[in-house]
Amino acid sequence: TPIVGWLRELGGPVDGFHQAMLLQAPADATFEGLQAAVQALLDHHDMLRARLVRGEGVWSLEVPAPGAVRASDVLRVAAGEDVAGEARAARERLAPDAGVMVQVVWFEQARRLLVMAHHLVVDGVSWRVLLPDLAQAYAGGELEPVGTSFRRWAEQLTALDRSAELPLWTQQLTGDDPRLGVRALDPAVDTADTVRHLSLTLPSQVTGALLTEVAAKYRATVNDVLLTGFALAVSRWREGAGTEVLVDLEGHGREAVVEGADVSRTVGWFTSMFPVRLDAGTGSDLGRSLKAVKEQLHALPDNGIGYGLLRHTGTHPEAAAALAALPAPQIGFNYLGRF
Template identity: 45%
Template sequence: ALPAPARPARAPRRAPAKEPAQAATEPATATPARTPAPDAGAGARTAVLAGIFGEILGLDAVADDEDFFASGGDSILSIQVVARARKAGLRVTAQEVFQHRTPAGLALVARGAEPPPERAGLDPVGGLPPLPIMQWFADRADASAGPAGRFFQSALVVTPPRADLASLTRAVRDLVDRHDALRLRLDRPGGVWALSVASPGAVPATVRRADARGLDGEALTALVAEESATAAARLDPAAGNVFQAVWFDRGPGAAGRLLLCVHHLAVDGVSWRTLLPDLRTAWEAAASGGAADLAAPADLAVPATSLREWAHRLLAEAHAPERLAELAHWTSLAAPDAPLAARRPDPSRDTAATQEALVLTVPEDQARVLLTELPRAYRCGAEDVLLAGLALAVVRWRDGGDPWLLVDLEGHGRHPLDGTDPSRTVGWFTTLHPVRLDLDGVDPEAAGRGGTAAGDLLKRVKEQLRAAPGQGFGHGLLRYLNARTAPALAGAARPQILFNYRGRLDPAAGQGDDRHWAHAPESAALA
């Protein structure tokens, strides 16, 4: 855990599993892009984008030539740049943020915001193949029974004092109708997983009222804990119920709480950065008494790529020659590393019921070095720095054992493919791929003391991470969506460590009027 000024985004809680609210660093190869010539409006666009960079990175001022990633940005935050630029009337893509990394550079390719697209392609309603991470989950659990049926994420936000059940219900209904994943249904004919998206309006969107009048402190926290557990128990993806909402009514003039509980099949950490702002927008429209035109960009913008279109696009991508060429890299990682304990993890024994948690808080001055100063000095991401530290810790702990380890690395999975833009699409997009961190020839004690040896270690780990083709995006495609390549990867060793860098908290969240709709103090009580 990191101190508040540098803390990763508070991922909505879920049970019982690790939290894949993920962030990635800069791409394996940042292809230099041709820079257009400046035009008359470039200066104004630069100023807007510099302001957006500053808001997201928590900086008072950002120079026109300041590198977003060298200043602490990551790929999840780049999605926020896209969203805020759209709100400011500019259209850029996440890939363009990677390629044109400064306000001035990005301003040269920024375009005026376009009206919501007319979806002339695949109908967003209907059946879709499970995404690779869903297939990964299907290999491990039954989504409708036992502990895995409670595989969910939750968020608890503060609602304005004038919010009431009617306006919140309308806002939730608009949210469910806008985002296809909240209308998912899981079917398992013959044990094979299949998903479908229901039409807008076909899924009842209700808000349960919990009487919290006069409650605060421990009493309110206890009620939140009770209601969040029962909300999770009501989730049933096989019945098309992947979303629950509970309003904690604290009475007239008091700020309430709103709990959103979503089955993990329908949401990931990045999704909340779309859902929560959209919830606020929908409620403000409902509370104003006006008819909300949800197709208008000022209200809830239509995701450029539907969940169903994305799923089918991934299915095609899994058979592309460029992806098939990656198979040799992934099969080269099939050998297991040495056990981390007296025995290897046993899926029949080491389950969610026996897991434990350890939380350590890094002092603020060290966090600043880890997340900002070292990435800037070595032109890498915070994830590279943290993984270098992890690799060093494991090798030192083994004390003369194997100098390398396998790690499963999570990514946000929203890498735009040709003709797609999933930046605002809600769903479980997480990618998971193995990386081999090899410290052979590194003196662990010298690297642990810092200095040149530590810098060399960081550069080595950075290069090894960059060796993964396409940031690891293709591994799940070949493992789960291509019947010809899947057998070659099915028997590979399962890494004993899963690493997930959650990204940074938006420094502006919860300030000023934003204290309403910010994460509530009782969030730690969520089931």
């Protein structure tokens, strides 16, 4: 898929690339009950049993039959209550080439359950399927069927011809993009070890109107609103370097482009990533800025899924080479939604 191709091209180690959830279990939860529930999850959702196959110039995922991955091999009882330490150890146990895509840790005293999965097999939407299914399986209920398998979706997605979109994506990547720092990013230096984090919590008086009233008034999405504010903030911070802002935008990727597909309950890494050149103007008229950004985003076919097909799947080699020769965005943006 496009996003797996993107990961392959990044280079470097990927074994610990994961997502995780820390859950509060019922007061009467037992290890045996959890093990049965985890086994049901592994058997029901194919991608949790996947194994990474690194071919020449392409990565693929092979999925064995249900029962091939045992809950007893991925579920363990924590030695103590050090969640951070156990999470690091669980990450070290992930081994996608060996088919170890999932780790589950039971903190018996705190009644908490750490569920970790390699990012190759889950995304943000997948957790909205997995967590209710885990609770349903623990209660002894039958899990709802999965619609379209990830394999079928991937095969049909990569068969799509999006070559006509090459001029559009070339235009997005062509133009000024002033350097953010004192030097360009260096993949050899700017690794996960050097990442720094900044987390901010905003009051509901600010976020409430932003996420509801503004979007409704302009018939826009929350993404439209947030990206307008973001584009204005970056252009002001650059102080006179122009109003255009080039961003790598992430989406859920579950677009209705595969005929007859139903991936609403399919677990897997569907994420799309594509460049978009935003121009919100000076911000002197915020309504006009929002309308401009909204139009720029909505002009991208199928929420940008065609870019990854051209750039990262190997199905359009000439287009991939042309896009790879253009400067990549320095900024990434991902709105995960409201949970």
